[in-house]
Amino acid sequence: MHWSLRTTIAGVAGVAAAGALLFACRATTPNVTTAVTGDAASRVYVAPGQKDEFYAFLSGGFSGQVSVYALPSGRLIKVIPVFSQDPQEGWGYDEETKAMLQTSYGFVPWDDAHHPELSQTDGVPNGKWLFINGNNTPRIARIDLSQFETEEILQIPNSAGNHSSPFTTPDGKYVVAGTRFSVPIPNADQPIASYEQNFKGTLSFVRADVPGRMDVAFQILVPGFDYDLGHAGKGVSDGWFFFTTYNTELAHTKLEVNASQNDKDFIAAVDYKRAEACVAAGKATSMTVAYDHNVLDPHSGIARTEKKTSVTVLDPKHCDGVMYFLPTPKSPHGVNVDPSGEYIVAAGKLSTTVTVHSFTKLKQAIADKAFDRTIDGIPVVKYDAVVAGTVQNAGLGPLHTEFDGKGYAYTSMFISSEIVKWKLGTWQVVDRVPTYYATGHLMIPGGDSRQPWGKYMVALNKITKDRYLPTGPLLFQSAQLYDISGDKMKLLLDFPTIGEAHYAQAIPATLINSVKFNKLADNTNPWAVKSEAEGGISRHGAVVHVKMAAIRSHFAPDNLEGVQVGDTVYFHVTNIEQDWDIVHGFAVLGNTQASELILPPGETRTIMWLPKWAGVYPFYCTDFCSALHQEMQGYVRVSPSGSPVALSATLGDRALGQAARVTAADGAGHDHATGRQH
Numbered sequence: 001m002h003w004s005l006r007t008t009i010a011g012v013a014g015v016a017a018a019g020a021l022l023f024a025c026r027a028t029t030p031n032v033t034t035a036v037t038g039d040a041a042s043r044v045y046v047a048p049g050q051k052d053e054f055y056a057f058l059s060g061g062f063s064g065q066v067s068v069y070a071l072p073s074g075r076l077i078k079v080i081p082v083f084s085q086d087p088q089e090g091w092g093y094d095e096e097t098k099a100m101l102q103t104s105y106g107f108v109p110w111d112d113a114h115h116p117e118l119s120q121t122d123g124v125p126n127g128k129w130l131f132i133n134g135n136n137t138p139r140i141a142r143i144d145l146s147q148f149e150t151e152e153i154l155q156i157p158n159s160a161g162n163h164s165s166p167f168t169t170p171d172g173k174y175v176v177a178g179t180r181f182s183v184p185i186p187n188a189d190q191p192i193a194s195y196e197q198n199f200k201g202t203l204s205f206v207r208a209d210v211p212g213r214m215d216v217a218f219q220i221l222v223p224g225f226d227y228d229l230g231h232a233g234k235g236v237s238d239g240w241f242f243f244t245t246y247n248t249e250l251a252h253t254k255l256e257v258n259a260s261q262n263d264k265d266f267i268a269a270v271d272y273k274r275a276e277a278c279v280a281a282g283k284a285t286s287m288t289v290a291y292d293h294n295v296l297d298p299h300s301g302i303a304r305t306e307k308k309t310s311v312t313v314l315d316p317k318h319c320d321g322v323m324y325f326l327p328t329p330k331s332p333h334g335v336n337v338d339p340s341g342e343y344i345v346a347a348g349k350l351s352t353t354v355t356v357h358s359f360t361k362l363k364q365a366i367a368d369k370a371f372d373r374t375i376d377g378i379p380v381v382k383y384d385a386v387v388a389g390t391v392q393n394a395g396l397g398p399l400h401t402e403f404d405g406k407g408y409a410y411t412s413m414f415i416s417s418e419i420v421k422w423k424l425g426t427w428q429v430v431d432r433v434p435t436y437y438a439t440g441h442l443m444i445p446g447g448d449s450r451q452p453w454g455k456y457m458v459a460l461n462k463i464t465k466d467r468y469l470p471t472g473p474l475l476f477q478s479a480q481l482y483d484i485s486g487d488k489m490k491l492l493l494d495f496p497t498i499g500e501a502h503y504a505q506a507i508p509a510t511l512i513n514s515v516k517f518n519k520l521a522d523n524t525n526p527w528a529v530k531s532e533a534e535g536g537i538s539r540h541g542a543v544v545h546v547k548m549a550a551i552r553s554h555f556a557p558d559n560l561e562g563v564q565v566g567d568t569v570y571f572h573v574t575n576i577e578q579d580w581d582i583v584h585g586f587a588v589l590g591n592t593q594a595s596e597l598i599l600p601p602g603e604t605r606t607i608m609w610l611p612k613w614a615g616v617y618p619f620y621c622t623d624f625c626s627a628l629h630q631e632m633q634g635y636v637r638v639s640p641s642g643s644p645v646a647l648s649a650t651l652g653d654r655a656l657g658q659a660a661r662v663t664a665a666d667g668a669g670h671d672h673a674t675g676r677q678h
Contacts, residue, residue: 178227235341402447404454585622
């Protein structure tokens with residue numbers, strides 16, 4: 001191990017041991033901001049009837065979801081189900097959305113969601129979509145911000161650990177993903193000890209500018225490092241993409257030691273326009289793979305799965321100039337590009353400085369062939385040839401940098417638990433503020449784009465400890481809101497977060513045009529009803545379908561008979577309200593296969609029910625919808641198998657429509673859950 005790195009690691013241990021002294025000294029250190037200001041409460045107070053300025057989207061980490069907070073109040077206003085089943089909304093439980101969690105591995109109802117990313121136009125967030133990654137089973141989801149609903153999930157082939165994802169290009173054409181864990185490609189039975197010889201990574205460019213059509217445009221095959229966060233170039237560096245890497249030692253065991261041997265790791269700089277040209281010229285190959293693409297139809301609300309069988313892979317050895325490695329301080333977590341696109345920041349987590357690279361210098365170094373060596377056909381650029389400057393004495397454990405659009409950068413310090421503000425071009429620290437506990441990512445609305453809204457900053461803290469009332473041994477993480485509109489950062493608010501929030505994005509509320517309700521007339525679900533009279537019951541062999549309307553304050557039908565033990569029953573419930581925020585729910589006693597349903601106005605959802613014993617089972621509305629919500633209920637009678645009890649569906653003294661009994665053969669080739677033909 002290099003002496004300089006040993007010294008740094010020793011310094012890390014020393015700082016950790018002296019943490020209390022560090023915090024005590026801050027109060028008297030020059031240029032340290034007093035953390036909490038007297039007017040903080042007024043700055044975050046949003047009066048009744050008033051609305052917040054920003055939507056903030058936080059990754060849910062191990063919850064697999066996205067949480068939406070309002071800023072500056074810090075109020076949680078929505079949890080968007082994405083990669084994990086959600087009993088509150090029935091996501092992944094109801095028959096319409098189960099397919100959204102389908103993968104080549106089968107039904108996978110959980111994932112680890114790390115990095116939200118807003119769609120962009122000309123490098124500026126546009127409020128149309130939010131992308132989020134699934135880390136464990138590599139996936140990227142698209143969330144429709146008019147509905148705040150997940151509408152598309154694409155599995156990423158040739159990938160293991162989709163942590164480095166899903167970062168957008170300024171034109172919105174691609175979202176891009178790197179692999180955290182390198183594996184044999186194609187994956188095969190190989191000795192783990194052959195890591196250096198047989199393991200590779202990929203950088204995936206996913207076409208994402210057309211809803212419902214996400215797909216891997218091409219992948220770049222790369223050395224078997226661990227690829228961490230990435231960001232697209234912009235302005236002068238538009239057309240390039242930058243990733244950080246670690247484990248350039250190609251270690252496969254005890255990485256905390258064996259992946260800390262080199263003095264530096266790399267930024268991977270990719271000229272993706274050059275990659276496009278090489279693919280178009282036939283320099284890539286087609287590889288047989290298996291991955292799933294899931295799409296939720298916006299009108300029927302029914303998800304479908306498309307099976308993919310091939311992907312285009314480009315080897316840099318066959319495409320000169322497509323990629324370069326830039327040496328950077330050891331173990332960088334992420335790379336960030338300033339609004340002009342000139343400065344590329346990637347700070348090593350074991351460093352006390354922040355290193356800034358210059359895109360202009362990179363282009364000159366390439367022209368001069370200022371290379372140290374080549375790795376798998378990828379030139380390694382000389383360190384001194386690309387460095388623009390270094391922020392000295394920044395703090396300990398620099399992790400993530402964002403920009404305010406006013407010429408300043410803000411870097412989180414994981415170990416010394418602070419945020420440091422420094423000036424682009426001079427590299428001088430101008431302010432620092434404590435975050436009290438270990439901070440991970442930070443976020444400025446638009447802070448990774450060409451147009452930051454530099455009013456607020458959110459720190460996402462990994463270790464909360466005593467910031468809130470104790471809740472036993474499991475404590476969740478905290479976010480802290482800072483005012484950055486002036487020269488000094490000012491702490492305004494603490495608020496707890498769902499799961500371990502890794503990263504966040506935020507946008508002015510005025511840029512999001514949210515739908516209030518979906519028109520019932522546009523509902524194309526084959527089991528939808530548009531009026532109470534269309535409700536009814538039908539049998540297809542041992543499968544029973546119930547078409548039901550929900551309206552204040554009853555179900556139509558609300559009494560069902562003729563169901564038998566052993567039947568598979570599908571309740572297709574449509575909320576026929578067309579008034580904003582009149583949501584209904586549906587749940588039935590004894591349902592062990594699914595959750596409840598939550599039904600927004602104008603939508604149809606389906607729940608599967610398997611009655612196991614004869615009896616009478618109540619069903620009811622689970623969402624308080626009116627003064628007579630408690631009265632919104634009904635019954636389903638279940639008779640023994642083979643019983644002569646006739647199939648019937650009634651509402652009051654009215655019998656609602658029911659189909660004639662058909663045999664199982666009559667229903668062959670029919671998807672009983674959704675009504676679609678196979």
